[in-house]
Amino acid sequence: MVREHIDALRSGMQRRGALDALSATIDRAVDLDKSRRETIQAVEERKAARNAVSQQVGQRKRAGESADDLQRQSRALGEEIARLDRELAETEAELSAIMLELPNVTLEQVPAGGEENNAVVRSWGTPRQGARIEPHWEIGARLGLIDFERGAKISGSGFIVFRREGARLVRSLMNLMLDVHTSQHGYEEEWVPVVVNRASMTGTAQLPKFEEDMYALRDGEGFLIPTAEVPLTNLYRDEIIPEGELPKALTAYSPCFRREAGAAGKDTRGLLRVHEFDKVELVRFVAPETSGDQLELLTGHAEKILQLLELPYRVVRLASGDTGFASAHTYDLETFAPGVAKWLEVSSCSNFTDFQARRANIRYKPADGGKPRFVHTLNGSGLAFPRVIASLLEHHQQEDGSVRVPDALRTYLGAERLG
RNA sequence: GGAGAGAUGGCCGAGAGGCUGAAGGCACCGGUUUGCUAAACCGGCAUACGUGGAAACGCGUAUCGAGGGUUCGAAUCCCUCUCUCUCCGCCA
Numbered sequence: 001m002v003r004e005h006i007d008a009l010r011s012g013m014q015r016r017g018a019l020d021a022l023s024a025t026i027d028r029a030v031d032l033d034k035s036r037r038e039t040i041q042a043v044e045e046r047k048a049a050r051n052a053v054s055q056q057v058g059q060r061k062r063a064g065e066s067a068d069d070l071q072r073q074s075r076a077l078g079e080e081i082a083r084l085d086r087e088l089a090e091t092e093a094e095l096s097a098i099m100l101e102l103p104n105v106t107l108e109q110v111p112a113g114g115e116e117n118n119a120v121v122r123s124w125g126t127p128r129q130g131a132r133i134e135p136h137w138e139i140g141a142r143l144g145l146i147d148f149e150r151g152a153k154i155s156g157s158g159f160i161v162f163r164r165e166g167a168r169l170v171r172s173l174m175n176l177m178l179d180v181h182t183s184q185h186g187y188e189e190e191w192v193p194v195v196v197n198r199a200s201m202t203g204t205a206q207l208p209k210f211e212e213d214m215y216a217l218r219d220g221e222g223f224l225i226p227t228a229e230v231p232l233t234n235l236y237r238d239e240i241i242p243e244g245e246l247p248k249a250l251t252a253y254s255p256c257f258r259r260e261a262g263a264a265g266k267d268t269r270g271l272l273r274v275h276e277f278d279k280v281e282l283v284r285f286v287a288p289e290t291s292g293d294q295l296e297l298l299t300g301h302a303e304k305i306l307q308l309l310e311l312p313y314r315v316v317r318l319a320s321g322d323t324g325f326a327s328a329h330t331y332d333l334e335t336f337a338p339g340v341a342k343w344l345e346v347s348s349c350s351n352f353t354d355f356q357a358r359r360a361n362i363r364y365k366p367a368d369g370g371k372p373r374f375v376h377t378l379n380g381s382g383l384a385f386p387r388v389i390a391s392l393l394e395h396h397q398q399e400d401g402s403v404r405v406p407d408a409l410r411t412y413l414g415a416e417r418l419g
Numbered sequence: 420g421g422a423g424a425g426a427u428g429g430c431c432g433a434g435a436g437g438c439u440g441a442a443g444g445c446a447c448c449g450g451u452u453u454g455c456u457a458a459a460c461c462g463g464c465a466u467a468c469g470u471g472g473a474a475a476c477g478c479g480u481a482u483c484g485a486g487g488g489u490u491c492g493a494a495u496c497c498c499u500c501u502c503u504c505u506c507c508g509c510c511a
Contacts, residue, residue, distance in 0.1 A: 040469050044480045051480090054492040058437040067491075074491040372466090 003033055005105075012105030015112035015320040025098055032095040039091060043084040050077040100208055104355040106320040107292070107329045117319035118332075124303065125312030127336035133397050135339040136390040137270035140166065142401070143419040145393075146271070157268075158260065158275035160386070165418055170278060172412035173385050174253045177280040177305055181382055185301045187251035187282060192231035194254055195222045200234040203360030205326040215257045224257035228281035229379045236285060237360040241375065243367040247286040247294060251382065254279065271386035272344065278385040284378045285362065288354065291376035292329075295351040299331045302347040302382045308408035311335045311391050314343065328353040331380075335387070339394035344387040349380030393418075 009026060013019040053074045060067040111117045140146030145166025151159045162170050181187040201207040201223050206214060215224040225231060232250045241248060256279050267273040282301060286294045299315065306313045313335040323330045327350035334343035354374040357363070363372035396404040402419035410416055 037469065040480080044469065047481085048479060050491080055437075057491050061491095062437085071491040078491075 003030060006030060008105055009102070012320075013103075015106055015110070016103060016323070017112075017114055017321040018103065022102065025101070029095060029098045029102075032091055032098070036088065036091045036095060039084055039088045043081055043088060046077050046081050046084070050074050050081065053077070097208075100202070100205075100359075103325045104323075104328045104353065106323050106327075107351070107353075110317065110323060110329050111319045112321075113319050114321035115319065118322055119317050119319075120314045121317050121331070123312070123314035124307060125310070127312045128338040128395055131338065133339045133394055134401075135270060136337065136393040139339070139393045139397060139401075139403065139419075140270075140389075143403070145169065145418065148270075156275070158273070160271065160274055160276075165413070165415065168413060169389065169409075169418075170385060172409055173388065174278065174280060175412050176308070176409060177382055178251060178253060180304060180308065181251045181280065181282060181301060185249070185282075185304070187249045187301075190232060190235070190250055190252040192228055192235075192252050192254060194225050194231075194257070196225055196230050196234065197221055198223070200230055200237065203237050204230050204233050204356050205359060206230065209325060212261050213259050215259060225254060226258050227256050227279065227379075227381075228252045228254035229283060232281060232283040233356060233362075233377055233379065234360060236362045239362060240372050241285060241362070241364045243287065243364050246364055246375065247284050247290065250283045252281055254281065256384075270340070271390045272340070272342075274386055280382050282349075282380050282382040285364075285375045286378065287364065288373065288376045291351050291353060291378060294376075294378055295329060295331070295349060298378050298380050299333070299349040302333055302349055302380045305383050306333065306335055306346070306388075308406065309388065309392060310406040310408075311388070311395055313346075324348070324350060326350075326352050326355050328355065333381075333383070335391040335395075337387070337391040337394045339397070340390070344391055346383045346387045346391070347381035350378060352377045352379075 006026070010019060010023075013022050013026070053070050057067040057070050057074065060070070111119065134142075137146065137148065141148070143166075144164055145162065147161040147163050151161040154161070178189055182189050195217065198207060198221055201214065206223075206226060214226060217223065231254070232252055235250070236248075255276055257276050260273055260275060263273060271277075282298055284294055284298055303313070303315070313333055316332045316334060318330045318332060330348055330350040332345050333347035333349070335346050336342075337344050353376050356377045357374040362375050362377065364375050365372050392406075393403050396406065398404055398417070402417045405413055405416050405418060
């Protein structure tokens with residue numbers, strides 16, 4: 001597996017700007033793979049011999065003869081086997097640990113290099129410039145929609161209380177997004193646990209590399225999900241999906257929990273970076289040949305929500321070095337928040353190719369009856385609430401300080417304006 | 420939380436230390452036959468890894484919930500864990 005794609009792997013790491021750091025690791029993986037195969041051959045040869053000897057023991061015993069010599073021989077083989085098995089287990093443990101630390105290889109259309117090579121591929125709407133627009137935390141506090149102080153009091157910094165129409169706004173966003181994705185985009189709606197086990201976190205590649213970013217339960221086995229991507233994708237862990245069911249599209253609302261360790265001081269004000277937030281997530285399981293097109297489709301589904309909310313946005317193709325660990329191709333959706341004068345990332349739509357499918361062992365059975373193959377998985381936020389709310393409050397702020405409610409939200413919110 | 424029962428191939432279900440990768444049935448695929456949306460009969464039908472081969476496929480190893488142990492040899496015996504079911508308790 002490693003050895004067949006070793007060149008692609010190297011150039012992939014190069015494009016991420018990570019080859020220097022990983023070159024020695026890749027060399028080690030190649031060595032381990034070689035030694036793994038040698039050990040397997042050695043141990044299986046001995047196992048074959050032991051099986052043959054044991055058979056003879058059985059035959060002799062049934063014939064009422066002694067088989068002491070054969071039993072001695074077999075025991076000696078057994079000791080060798082035990083030793084080689086231990087050796088093999090160590091090799092495989094180290095190899096798989098390395099494999100879990102290697103990021104996905106990005107696709108051809110993804111530019112090499114870091115953030116500076118990110119590219120806006122299209123945009124929609126017109127950002128509001130100048131004007132005297134308050135930042136969302138001022139609007140939210142003034143209108144009594146968001147209570148930052150009490151959020152901090154009851155839970156800590158980075159936890160938010162939405163109140164009155166603010167609370168209803170959250171509920172409205174959830175309903176609008178789920179309704180659009182299920183009735184217009186063909187997603188199946190799910191409601192999933194927000195606590196998942198270690199296997200699930202490993203399946204979607206949050207573990208082992210990003211454990212310190214996660215909230216773990218006291219038992220060390222349960223984790224609060226950082227995104228509904230984890231439970232949704234792991235729904236089909238260790239399963240084989242009939243090809244006829246592809247593409248399979250799932251959506252779910254969930255709260256998301258992130259420790260944001262190491263992000264201290266960045267975007268700490270307001271709703272831009274919080275420890276618990278709400279999000280509607282989109283996940284697709286697709287045939288490998290289609291995943292490129294499917295990413296465009298999924299990105300469009302997320303964009304649709306921004307259009308309905310009448311928020312200007314741009315679609316950014318991330319360069320290799322800025323693309324997430326598990327992703328092969330990512331579009332970020334950024335909406336402009338004029339109060340803070342920033343483009344806010346409200347969705348990240350990714351094609352993971354077979355990276356998660358391999359870890360989570362998610363396959364599909366081809367319709368022609370062939371062997372099961374790994375699916376490709378994709379996901380994207382559709383969308384994350386807090387930054388949408390920030391942009392919504394700021395972009396739709398009126399001269400009189402109130403906030404206009406976009407048409408699509410009015411029936412959900414039961415109001416045409418906030419304030 | 421307490422007590423008990425269980426986990427075998429896509430499904431049902433035998434098996435109780437060697438002859439079991441695993442009987443039998445169902446489902447599925449191929450074929451034969453019968454004058455008609457079906458039956459009968461014959462055959463096929465797991466996965467992973469390693470190895471040989473251009474390939475068809477061959478050979479080897481492993482897999483009976485997971486991991487360990489006993490043994491020359493484990494689906495079968497022992498230990499630990501996970502999950503499911505039943506009863507009791509508790510509870511939104």
